[in-house]
Amino acid sequence: MSGKYVFSTSVCRLYQVEYAMEAIGHAGTCLGILANDGVLLAAERRNIHKLLDEVFFSEKIYKLNESKSRYIIYNIVETYGIPFLPSHRYLLQYQEPIPCEQLVTALCDIKQAYTQFGGKRPFGVSLLYMGWDKHYGFQLYQSDPSGNYGGWKATCIGNNSAAAVSMLKQDFKEGEMSLSSALALAVKVLNKTMDVSKLSAEKGVYRDTCIQSAWSMQHMQQC
Amino acid sequence: MEYLIGIQGQDFVLVAADNIAANSIIQMKQDQDKMFKLSDKILLLCVGEAGDTVQFAEYIQKNIQLYKMRNGYELSPKAAANFTRKNLADYLRSRTPYHVNLLLAGFDETDGPGLYYMDHLSALAKAPFAAHGYGAYLTLSILDRYYRPDLTRDEAVDLLKKCIEELNKRFILNLPSFSVRLIDKEGIHDLEKLMPVGAK
Numbered sequence: 001m002s003g004k005y006v007f008s009t010s011v012c013r014l015y016q017v018e019y020a021m022e023a024i025g026h027a028g029t030c031l032g033i034l035a036n037d038g039v040l041l042a043a044e045r046r047n048i049h050k051l052l053d054e055v056f057f058s059e060k061i062y063k064l065n066e067s068k069s070r071y072i073i074y075n076i077v078e079t080y081g082i083p084f085l086p087s088h089r090y091l092l093q094y095q096e097p098i099p100c101e102q103l104v105t106a107l108c109d110i111k112q113a114y115t116q117f118g119g120k121r122p123f124g125v126s127l128l129y130m131g132w133d134k135h136y137g138f139q140l141y142q143s144d145p146s147g148n149y150g151g152w153k154a155t156c157i158g159n160n161s162a163a164a165v166s167m168l169k170q171d172f173k174e175g176e177m178s179l180s181s182a183l184a185l186a187v188k189v190l191n192k193t194m195d196v197s198k199l200s201a202e203k204g205v206y207r208d209t210c211i212q213s214a215w216s217m218q219h220m221q222q223c
Numbered sequence: 224m225e226y227l228i229g230i231q232g233q234d235f236v237l238v239a240a241d242n243i244a245a246n247s248i249i250q251m252k253q254d255q256d257k258m259f260k261l262s263d264k265i266l267l268l269c270v271g272e273a274g275d276t277v278q279f280a281e282y283i284q285k286n287i288q289l290y291k292m293r294n295g296y297e298l299s300p301k302a303a304a305n306f307t308r309k310n311l312a313d314y315l316r317s318r319t320p321y322h323v324n325l326l327l328a329g330f331d332e333t334d335g336p337g338l339y340y341m342d343h344l345s346a347l348a349k350a351p352f353a354a355h356g357y358g359a360y361l362t363l364s365i366l367d368r369y370y371r372p373d374l375t376r377d378e379a380v381d382l383l384k385k386c387i388e389e390l391n392k393r394f395i396l397n398l399p400s401f402s403v404r405l406i407d408k409e410g411i412h413d414l415e416k417l418m419p420v421g422a423k
Contacts, residue, residue: 094298095305102294134333135296 017115020124020145024157029193031156031164032128033172033182034140039130040179042186044158044194064131065097083107100131100139104149112147122146126157154185160193167192224396225270226358227257228386229326230379231338231351233372235407236328237379238338239387239417240268241358241398256402261287262297263410264330267307270355271323271343279321283307300329304339304347312345324355330406354386361393362386376405384417391419 028044041061064087086106090098107127114122122145129141142157143149154172156164167189177185226241244252259267259280265287269280286306291297298306304327314320320343327339340346340353352366365386374382383403390398403414 093306093309094302096299096302099294099296 027158029158032140033154035177035182038179040182099133104141108147164193226356227268228354229338232374236336239403268326275321300337308347
């Protein structure tokens, strides 16, 4: 991977990482909102091919364990199995589910390593993580191909994410979001960012919510 | 030869260990502390093969402290006990197993007090009371008879004293003093050393 490191007089850039992040901007939108009583992930479902036989709906949202799940955007095969390892290694050692931030850090360490050693290209994946643990309650994290991550109250990745984030910034009510109002907000934001006139179950919008020690996954109702 | 005992109450755990460090028939040291502080509210009591005890206990202790430094919060007693057991189990089938018997006592904010019994074959059991060593054969029956889950701190100490008196009376070896500690939501407290009458 020569040319990964570019030395110039004023700036040092990792183009592969930037390209990966650029490519993610073309993928289906996904947004996450932290509410008082849970976390919500909503995602655009793009593979709407008539002949596609989708028995299991969630191609992008994966449940890691009873209180955590994550979302993958852009090129699923890249990171499908990877989070299970740190998550279950922790469970094997401590007989407790892994705390959210430790999982995020573990994955981001892997992603960062690919930007520094090995000579291979970085993972072209941005992830949203939602979960609950006893230390910090409900949490929402976002990570990108560089291995950088942050905790969020509401965020969006994928197509039109900047517009979505600015909408979320205006409408997110600090401390007053319940899951139902978060759902309403998510639908409103997706309506703007998805280029369809009306959201529906056929267009395929998934919702996953994380409630303490329970997990529910439902199709979006007709709105 | 060495003796460990733990008694769990409603909101505390009382633990005690003898203070003799021996080599064959000689008492080398009479004030050995066999308890290792894993965190503010977790104690590990460790007896067994000389050298293995301190080596293994300190290894666990430093790893628990590393976890706290890395993550900003501590491991719960249950997680610490399982971590210890996993390490012991991994080493068991290696060329260098650790021959140690352990009691792990801790207080968790959500789960309350906990006492975990672990032996050199890496068995782990959460128990209301437990003991290690030859002394266990003499004292478990006393604990069976008089233990209640709602013991107060003083009653638990009295029960402990009963056990130690029994050792003093019937155990062939002279165990003159025992370190005693109590863990509750405030942390680890050192109690008075118990020295059975008649022992030198």
